[in-house]
Amino acid sequence: MWTHAFESNPSDLEKYYLNVAFPYPSGAMHVGHGRTYIVPDVVARFWRMRQKQVLFPMAFHVTGAPVVGISKRIANKDEKTIRLYRDLYRVPQNILDQFTDPLTIVKHFADEYQRVMTSCGLSIDWRRRFITVDPTYSKFIEWQWKHLYEAGHVMKGAHPVRYCTVDENPVGDHDLLEGDKAEVIKFTLVMFRFGDAFIPCATLRPETIHGVTNLWANPDVTYVKIKLDGKPWIVSKEAAEKLALQDHTVEVTGEIKGSDLVDKKVSHPLCGEVPILPAPFVDPDMASGMVMSVPAHAPFDYIALRDLQQKGQYTEIKPIPLIKVEGYGEVPAQYAVEKAGIANQMDSRMDALTQEIYSAEFSKGKLFDKYGGKPVRVARDEVAELMQQKYDSVVMYEFDQRPVVCRCGNRVRVKILHDQWFLKYGDEAWKQEVQDHLDTMALVPSEVRAEFDRTIWWLKDWACTRRVGLGTRFPWDPAQLIEPLSDSTVYMAYYTIAHKVREIESKLLTPEVFDYIFLGKESEDLPEKKKLDAMRKEFLYWYPYDFRFSAKDLISNHLTFQLFHHCTVFAGQKDKLPKGMVVFGMGLLNGAKMSSSKGNVFLLEDAVKEFGGDTVRMFLMGSAEPWQDFDWRNELVLSTKKQIERFYNTVMEIKDASGEPHDIDRWLASRLQMHIAKTTEALENFQTRQALQEAYFGIETDLKWYRRRLPKDCDGSRELHDLSSVWVRLLAPFIPFTGEHLWKELAGEGLISFAPWPVADEKLVSPKIELAEELLARTVEDIESIVKLIQLQPKAITIALAPEWKHQIFSMIATAQDKNTVIKEIMKDESMRKRGKETTDTAKQCTTLIHRLPPHVVSPLVQDPINEKAVFDAAKGFLEQEFGVPVHVVMAEEAGHVKALTALPFKPAIIIE
Numbered sequence: 001m002w003t004h005a006f007e008s009n010p011s012d013l014e015k016y017y018l019n020v021a022f023p024y025p026s027g028a029m030h031v032g033h034g035r036t037y038i039v040p041d042v043v044a045r046f047w048r049m050r051q052k053q054v055l056f057p058m059a060f061h062v063t064g065a066p067v068v069g070i071s072k073r074i075a076n077k078d079e080k081t082i083r084l085y086r087d088l089y090r091v092p093q094n095i096l097d098q099f100t101d102p103l104t105i106v107k108h109f110a111d112e113y114q115r116v117m118t119s120c121g122l123s124i125d126w127r128r129r130f131i132t133v134d135p136t137y138s139k140f141i142e143w144q145w146k147h148l149y150e151a152g153h154v155m156k157g158a159h160p161v162r163y164c165t166v167d168e169n170p171v172g173d174h175d176l177l178e179g180d181k182a183e184v185i186k187f188t189l190v191m192f193r194f195g196d197a198f199i200p201c202a203t204l205r206p207e208t209i210h211g212v213t214n215l216w217a218n219p220d221v222t223y224v225k226i227k228l229d230g231k232p233w234i235v236s237k238e239a240a241e242k243l244a245l246q247d248h249t250v251e252v253t254g255e256i257k258g259s260d261l262v263d264k265k266v267s268h269p270l271c272g273e274v275p276i277l278p279a280p281f282v283d284p285d286m287a288s289g290m291v292m293s294v295p296a297h298a299p300f301d302y303i304a305l306r307d308l309q310q311k312g313q314y315t316e317i318k319p320i321p322l323i324k325v326e327g328y329g330e331v332p333a334q335y336a337v338e339k340a341g342i343a344n345q346m347d348s349r350m351d352a353l354t355q356e357i358y359s360a361e362f363s364k365g366k367l368f369d370k371y372g373g374k375p376v377r378v379a380r381d382e383v384a385e386l387m388q389q390k391y392d393s394v395v396m397y398e399f400d401q402r403p404v405v406c407r408c409g410n411r412v413r414v415k416i417l418h419d420q421w422f423l424k425y426g427d428e429a430w431k432q433e434v435q436d437h438l439d440t441m442a443l444v445p446s447e448v449r450a451e452f453d454r455t456i457w458w459l460k461d462w463a464c465t466r467r468v469g470l471g472t473r474f475p476w477d478p479a480q481l482i483e484p485l486s487d488s489t490v491y492m493a494y495y496t497i498a499h500k501v502r503e504i505e506s507k508l509l510t511p512e513v514f515d516y517i518f519l520g521k522e523s524e525d526l527p528e529k530k531k532l533d534a535m536r537k538e539f540l541y542w543y544p545y546d547f548r549f550s551a552k553d554l555i556s557n558h559l560t561f562q563l564f565h566h567c568t569v570f571a572g573q574k575d576k577l578p579k580g581m582v583v584f585g586m587g588l589l590n591g592a593k594m595s596s597s598k599g600n601v602f603l604l605e606d607a608v609k610e611f612g613g614d615t616v617r618m619f620l621m622g623s624a625e626p627w628q629d630f631d632w633r634n635e636l637v638l639s640t641k642k643q644i645e646r647f648y649n650t651v652m653e654i655k656d657a658s659g660e661p662h663d664i665d666r667w668l669a670s671r672l673q674m675h676i677a678k679t680t681e682a683l684e685n686f687q688t689r690q691a692l693q694e695a696y697f698g699i700e701t702d703l704k705w706y707r708r709r710l711p712k713d714c715d716g717s718r719e720l721h722d723l724s725s726v727w728v729r730l731l732a733p734f735i736p737f738t739g740e741h742l743w744k745e746l747a748g749e750g751l752i753s754f755a756p757w758p759v760a761d762e763k764l765v766s767p768k769i770e771l772a773e774e775l776l777a778r779t780v781e782d783i784e785s786i787v788k789l790i791q792l793q794p795k796a797i798t799i800a801l802a803p804e805w806k807h808q809i810f811s812m813i814a815t816a817q818d819k820n821t822v823i824k825e826i827m828k829d830e831s832m833r834k835r836g837k838e839t840t841d842t843a844k845q846c847t848t849l850i851h852r853l854p855p856h857v858v859s860p861l862v863q864d865p866i867n868e869k870a871v872f873d874a875a876k877g878f879l880e881q882e883f884g885v886p887v888h889v890v891m892a893e894e895a896g897h898v899k900a901l902t903a904l905p906f907k908p909a910i911i912i913e
């Protein structure tokens, strides 16, 4: 019945367009993905029932290198990859054999995604499904990029980029297994003369050359002799590979053991001759693999030297200070290390200490007069410049942290690309446009706004083309492809026409065609004008989108990129810019992060098979709000399944009730209006968990009490039928399969998916009736706990009610502006004063009671007090039925029992005989 039900066309209704970051279908969906798509589905279903025209589309992102890598590994019979696809994702062998073609992989999983999404009840308009390598989509991307280019946001240049030498491709955040926070840093290589060769050492502080006392070499590493641009160098093997990627020709000519370098001498014109010392801590994969040592200003060097000297070695070497920095003594590194009481190199505070000295010297340090006397911040650049001009230094790029690992398993390197194209996210004017628009957007939860603000101003120019992968050719350099994050930023607009644009031959889809559809620009000789008009109408009806949904890890790239692109493509059309975003938390499985590569996933399809689509939905929506992290645990999911069964059975039991209404029906009706209002409000704010608390647990608890309160041998009244109808509709967005089934049982019209959302009826709301029932329920609870405590079979129960003067005190305290003077106020009354200590005790008890009672009880109680006597008199029959003994209701002062005197408003004294 749903197959075509959610196909949505422009209509007279108000529209609601929501979309979600589309998936990259390179493997099976797990339950973490499930929530990403189920949250927007619940929201879509809610607004559809609110009688809006809702569009919820889906497509598949297949651009980029990952599937190309996967297909290569499968072609190469890589065991690990084959195991993942055959065993975890359960791809049949005959299909797996075809996975040597990357398009086959994404098409296979796109179909699987659609199948699993359908089994989860997602109300998607599947007519609009596309993949990002469809020829018509490529035409759309070309149009989008023409606008970016013409706005001056696309440029070509030489840039150091993260690069995988196996994939022969720049590497984006999404292509990384590890190190996505690593930044590229520019080092100066200081060239020490070693015989006729150079030994380069990378530094961020070239001015400290004057304080070099030695080099560090790792005695366990075999270094290589290379010819770099024709000159002989000695570096680590890793460094030779890296330098070859950075505009140098590198030829390896031989090897030399680290241990053979130890105790040899090197020299530099600015520091003279120094020895090479052994240092097992030197990492050959960091920069050149050799380190220059400045013990006076680098805590690591100071400690390493001290460790050797404590063994009696190299005792003739003394730190050579060259920078004066106030507050750090003669030798800053020594001063800081000794002050912190650092015992050895392994101390965890070393990084922080290094950073501290680095900052202090940079901000307020000055070189000694004999080295020029300039501030460090000036001298640093001058020395770097001098070294490059006179002393053979070159620049080397390196990451600020390691390891950085590609999805293919290869170490990522820094490569300088010359024909690399960039999107100029660094452009301040562009940033400001985006910021101005962001300020007008709705962001959920509101805490993410700061993160978006930060990302806008932190984004740097973005390498937007790749050499390998699937995707759209870059119009100004067809040998390259537009990279995946750059071709998925305005596709929300494409959804509005996706089902119609494919009726037109892709070669006819010129930029003018899209200018007409999306921007309303007329031009001559537009083809298929009728079809274009229909698409223009779709676009104008649906756009801009109302809300976009995505996980929070996309804030720092995709979610912000799409704002940049929208601002340019729809420049001058503010009414076409995105209106809102909802950002999700992450999914855990049994307390640990879900990860396909580590095998810690539970496939969504398995979850649906084992528990049912509705259970999966209700668990994911009920266990946390969308922006909170959630934790999937099978045992908890099982209890959700039982809840749905209970719901189903209850509705089946009560739907045909036909009795006459009782007093308690008015209470039930009043409560129901409150649940309707609160569920509605929660869903308007995307609070799926809060909504379920109201719509499921709230109503279930009320029904339990209602059925308990019915007179003996009485079925529920016929009004339970109406309640069933409301209840089933309130839960329909969460458990739509159960909803449709029960809707039929209730003889509802059409599909529940389009049934009108319940509206709270103010006329049925009675705070007074609710309050009276709450008083009764609380008293029953009190009696039960007392009976349990005394462990005696009671013979009779007396409920003693507080006298009027206590009600007065309660009311005065509850409404008092100044809690400190309220007693004085009370004592102004002659009769209160006469009661003396009794009055002050009651005031104290009332204060405590008011603190304990929820606000929804206290304020109506004061505004419109209930007649407690009438409430209990009317419930006498019920109480006697509940406890099986006579129940007396008396005013406390007539009870003749000392315990009765403890009665307070809304808290009668209970005397059990």
Ligand SMILES: [Zn+2]
Pocket (backbone or CB within 6 Å): 164, 165, 166, 167, 406, 407, 408, 409, 410
């Ligand atoms: Zn790679």
